[in-house]
Amino acid sequence: MRKWFLMAAVAVAVSMSLLAASESAAASGSKKSRSGIAKYATSGKNVPQTVAFTRVAEPREHAFTMLVPRGWIVEGGIFRVDPNRTGGTGNSIEAKCDIAVKSDAAGTIMLRRLPKINYADGPMLPPTHGPGMNYNGMTVVRMPGWEDYLLHVFSQTRAGATNARVVQKEPLPKLAELFSRLSEPVARALMQVGIQPPTYQAGFIIVEYTENGRAYKELLYTVLVDARRSMALWANDFTTTMRSPAGEVDQWKPVLDIIGNSVRLNPQWVAGEMRGQGERAEISRKVLQDLSRIDREITAHRSKTQQSIQKDQYLTLTSQEDYVNPITGKVERDTSDWSRRWVNANGDYIYSNDTGYNPNRDPSLPRQDFRLTRPRR
Secondary structure (H helix, E strand, O other): OOOHHHHHHHHHHHHHHHHHHHHHHHOOOOOOOOOOOHHOOOOOOOOOOOEEEEEEEEOOOEEEEEEEEOOOOEEEEEEOOOHHHHHOOOOOOOOEEEEEEOOOOOOOEEEEOOOOOEOOOOOOOOOOOOOEEEEEOOEEEEOOOHHHHHHHHHHHHHOEEEEEEEEEEEEOHHHHHHHHOOOOHHHHHHHHOOOOOOEEEEEEEEEEEEEEEEEEEEEEEEEEEEEEHHHHHEEEEEEEEEEHHHHHHHHHHHHHHHHOOOOOOOOOHHHEEEEEEEEHHOOHHHHHHHHHHHHHHHHHHHHHHHHHHOOOOOOOOOEEEEEEEEOOEEEEEEEEEOOOOEEEEOOOOEEEEOOOOOHOOOOOOOOOOOOOEOOOO
């Protein structure tokens, strides 16, 4: 029984470590470098002349904020899984998030972050539980590789697609390494009690297809978490899709990059979620005391890792530059696809290649308190 409580507590710790990993992954980049994902677009410079972004809160629980182009649509958000409806707590301990940012109702240009789902598999499962059955609220599914998983995601999210073909696929080992590094304190705790820690794999595919008579190009990437030997489960994480009309990828990919890279977790929400996860997992006071040292290690390690993660060369979706925010004084790493960049005290951003444009003289904007940010030299 104590081992079961420990595994539940570790599951909570892993979850919160990966929350930090997801936020760090979204915000990271390497100055003037590109990864394989950058091949989704070719030049990266055929961008809209001016794009105004406003910082928008996740609509259901205000779990995080992100930059969204003015006039675009945000759909979905945080949701919860009822263990009484699913036959167990396997997908009920942590909050789920399925959110999309779209240029219009049809999603002509869009970014979607799909929810993390736990699936049952591995040697710890009873032999009576075969594929398709339910095990503690998780469907038994044999763990695929990242490529097969992403093909499954595409088939589920683009059921109306025709003439689909994968034009590129590559692993993302540095993204997997990032998730592994952020979970190191949890991995050490597991090994101390003889439990094998999770492992990670990541990759992306690019698909060309037709939908409703229009040609599209879509990027899908994910991290797969393999905890089959320790917790009888595997999961997807950080699963993201980005699409635009096939002939407009260069124009819109930098905009989608900014959306995906701008996520900021709400600390109050995170604190409440951690408390709620502990309650839902029914973690005993004794186990929490045993794990307090691990929690401190996670906090210290996360802070240290987030500082160094900005220099990692994985998942670099655009050319990058370091800018000094004139309001906060902080250095921010961001796209260099636009020559001019403004920010205001609300955290809204304007990007433009029009040297004569000034957002403080734009009557279509609700605020005129933008300040120009300059690259740090």
